[in-house]
Amino acid sequence: MRAMTIADVEAVLALEQSVQPYPWTRGNFCDALASGYLCYVDEQAGLLRGYAVWMPGVDEAELLNIAVAGAEQRKGVGRRLLAAMRELGAARDWARVFLEVRAGNTPAIA
Secondary structure (H helix, E strand, O other), X not given: OEEOXXXXXHHHHHHXXXXXXXXXXXXXXXXXXXXXXXXXXXXXXXXXXXXXXXXXXXXXXXXXXXXXXXXXXXOOHHHHHHHHHHHHHHHOOOOEEEEXXXXXXXXXXO
């Protein structure tokens, strides 16, 4: 797990487009990085397995986007991304974290 950089955007965008029905654009990811949002990637042996983008506030944060590559789903990648953010939240004294999930996003709800 590491912080996302601008060099990761093309791979992140490809993953996003492969799994999201309403994908973010390159501009969305670049804006998130430029705005200081907490953007993290999970990779193994150079393979991007997942990413998460959080918008921090004073005492809370909102998970704006999270995705896991199709072949890596159900292997704990999303859980690790969320755990990393929980640790950051504890260090920043976040009182709460928000997550909105589309009703039709069955994999996320499961």
